[in-house]
Amino acid sequence: MEKANESSLIGFVLLGFSDHPRLEAVLFVFVLLFYLLTLVGNITIIIISYLDPRLHTPMYFFLGNLSFLDICFTTSLAPQTLVNLRGPEKTIAYGGCVVQLYISLALGSTECILLVVMALDRYVAVCKPLHYVVIMNPRLCQQLAFISWLSGLANSLIHATFTLQLPFCGNHRLDHFICEVPALLKLACVDTTINELVLFVVSILFLLIPPALILISYGFITQAVLRLKSVEARRKAFSTCSSHFTVVIIFYGTIIYMYLQPSNSYAQDQGKFISLFYTMVTPTLNPIIYTLRNKDVKDALKKLLTGKLCFLQT
16 A cells, blocks of 8 residues: 555656657747737637627637636746756656646636537527527526536536545656646556546547537538628638637647547557647637637737737837
8 A cells, every 4th residue: 555655745757858858958948938828819719809899799709718727727837847847857746637637627627618508609690690698698608618617627626536545666767748637547547447447438538529519510601601791701600710710720729639538449559649749839820710700809809909009118
């Protein structure tokens, strides 16, 4: 029992990219740059969504939630990653690993559901435009956002707790740069078949069903858009929906590739780089995609910047 609990006393060694010492300096700059871009981009989205009355709509309410989520998600991982990439110490305390696992799982799961909610919002906006204001009322939007956050929290509490119950028997060298479930399962000194089954079920619930629902909603959206006679109306509908759909493809593409591979073919180095893209790059791309492909956001950003310039000149 003492050996089984040893990892809880000494923590874990995050091997990360230690096999590539020359690459670590480059990755440090890479992670730092994208972390700062994530903070700036998502904070900007939150500010303009709050300040510009034209953006006080359900779409931007959910986008504000997504931006806040991305800030929290990246912040739960990036600082520890930067410390490990910069210094010779690659360790993380057991408590730190537990906190990181719970938070990252909760936020990642929340984003899976939140993207479905955003697809529902686009479906109602395009397919039922006359009833949009009535259906997507502020109370329903708040309830949908609450359900998204609650479902992510519930998954984290169940999934992370189930994983942390495993004995590691003194194994504390985690072949990853963050604490995540597949890497922790490899450290366990007991049969993890049940845990892998739980991981598979959770993956279906959060990684297969939500994108399937999103694809179905976009099938209806496409049909509705193609029936529009106005070319300008088609362009505007496709513009607002394409931003969300692009985010969905990037998010689910990387995370499905990470989690739905058979365990015996889980290539560690490849998995680390995919994880790096998912955890550091994807949160940065969200505000860029929504800004570049959305006229309302660009106009609000220009208005905000113009107002600041006028204030500084006076």
